[in-house]
Amino acid sequence: MDLVIKNGTIVTAAETYVADVAIKDGKIAMLGKNLDVTGEKVVDASGKLVLPGAIDVHTHLAMPFGGTVSADSYLAGTRAAACGGTTTVFDYAIQRKGQGIVETVEARRAMAEPEACVDIAFHCAITDLAGGSLLEEFEAAVSYGVPSFKCFMVYKKEGMMVDDGTLAQILLKSKETGVLTNVHAENPDLIDIRIAEYLSRGKTSPWYHYMSRPEFVEAEADHRAIHWAKALNAPLYIVHLANREGAEAVTKARDQGYEVYAETCPQYLHFTKEVYKREDGRNFVCSPPIKGEESREALWAALRRGDIQTVATDHCPFQSYEKDWGKDDFTKIPNGCAGIENMYPYMLSAANEGKITFNKAVEVCSANPAKIFGCTEKGTVSPGADADIVIYDPEKDFTISRDKMHSDCDHTIWEGVTLHGYPVQTYSRGKLVYDNGNFTGEPGWGKFVKRAGRK
Ligand code: URP
Ligand code: ZN
Ligand code: ZN
Ligand code: ZN
Known part of the structure; x- marks a missing residue:
């Protein structure tokens, strides 16, 4: 041996x-x-x-976003992953208008392969269906080994948002072709209205990042995504779930027999919205924002019950000088935090403290991600x-x-x-x-x- x-x-x-x-x-x-x-x-x-090594199914390495590029390359991100016990990293390849799905993934794969220190997989974030013709590429993407796509229900000005009609088309075609649709669920119109209101009143601190996207802003989109998944009887995976009402909606849909999955992240399990009042509050600015204590406890409860199936990081770090762009205007803070090295140690520590079992920590960080996303050779220690x-x-x-x-x-x-x-x-x-x-x-x-x- x-x-x-x-x-x-x-x-x-x-x-x-x-x-x-x-x-x-x-x-x-x-x-x-x-x-x-x-x-x-x-x-x-x-x-x-x-x-078993952890499988982090949600990262953004070298991602162009917020007027810059996230701080970890494929090398730095996967190096940090290795040092935190994560042995498979899923990155989001973001499709740009006019690009095909496989083309999008291949470009990121070419960047990642020379650098990756642990194994790497991709989801494709679809931003534009090219009048529907992109739907014809779903089967090819599955054959290529990328059977999961993401829909951003926000980030209009970043050119990443899809509307409800597009989401519904993607859900339908996904069901047909064996794809799992992931959603970032928040309501963009509510956010825009609230941001304009706070800025007009001179409310510019990181606290107003939370205030412009509070619990109900996320919950509305959770309900809407679940509504479409149920109506079309298509599987759905909600990424970075961070609010109690959304967790309840997932629980209800699952109890009714629908294939709805949810992921949460360590930052939502550990911190509360109070961090946005701290001196370094801008460092915690991510979307969806960290919510109140009631949501935090509901996420733990849903995780224990199995109504949240996975924990992933949404690793998307920005340097201090970039976070500082939002010193006087929270909307200028690039959204995202680092976490790729912290997820497995954090969840295992929670197990060590008796908050969950070690088996549960392994289930949500490794076994379930492997099962849900088709990593057939990973997620367990077995011959x-x-x-x-x-x-x-x-x-x-x-x-x-x-x-x-x-x-x-x-x-x-x-x-x-x-x-x-x-x-x-x-x-x-x-x-x-x-x-x-x-x-x-x-x-x-x-x-x-x-x-x-x-x-
Ligand atoms: O704030 C975040 N989460 N940035 C990364 C992009 C996303 O929404 O997942
Ligand atoms: Zn997101
Ligand atoms: Zn993300
Ligand atoms: Zn100790």
Whole structure:
């Protein structure tokens, strides 16, 4: 064997047990108690947890947005991912008017492949159907390995928004072709009206980013997207869900038997809207904004019940000088935060503190993302699966600070937050890419993950 990890406690979404893991050619070859095999490398994981690497299904690396480009390249973003136990990163390739779907993804793939330090997959964000002709390309996109598309229900002036008619057409065609439609749900008209109102009254601080997009602005769009998914009987995945009413709508739709999924992010599970009153409030500006405590607790409850299935980061960092563009006008703050290195450690720490089980942390960060998005060789520790493995020390405390992070962003909203337990090693297809605080991987190692469609 290339590598044998001995005596660790294996945690999957379903099970927890002590065993050895033997790895050969990037795959898990054998799994069992006291395996009688020799390994070129042997790691003792006694007292440690052995987990599947996390799958972050929502990132924006090198994304042109907010008048600039998000601060992490494919190299920096996937390096930071590796150091936080994330072994597969899904990026959003944004279609520009006139571009085809596969063309859009291929361009981003060409940028990503020489740089990726862990495996990389893509969703395509569709912004324009080219009079309907783009619908004819859905099957080709599925064959190419990209069976999930996103619709932004906002960002009109950025040229990314789709209207309800377009969303409905995409949902219908998605159902037919085995595609899952993702939505960023907020109501653009309400936001515009509220922004104009606050700016006209000289209300320009980051708090008014929250005030212009409060709970009901997001909830309305959640209801609307769910309405169309139900009416067309098409599967729907709501990204970065951040409000209680939306979580209730997802729960209700699922109880009625509809295939509606929801993702939330660590920033919505940890912080509340009060952060926008802080001196560094602009660093927390993301859309949808972080909501009140009632929403935060509802998100945890929905996660525990299984009504929210995934946790992902929406990693989209901007440097301090870029965030500063909005010092005197919150609308000029580029939207997004860094989180790719923090998600799995944060969720595992929550498990360590008893907020959820370790199995649940694995389920929402790895097993469910793999299942929902067709990564058939990932999301678990079992024979035949990719050897994407995290060794986690439940006794090691870690206080997050910018100098310990591996992103190119010059600050972190997680500064000073102490986590209980932390990853000590990350393996990507059997290769050690993170070792006790240090990145040990290499650009170009990460492979494009060709995903399976839903048919
Ligand atoms: O504020 C955010 N979330 N920026 C990234 C783009 C998006 O909406 O996901
Ligand atoms: Zn979004
Ligand atoms: Zn996003
Ligand atoms: Zn502790």
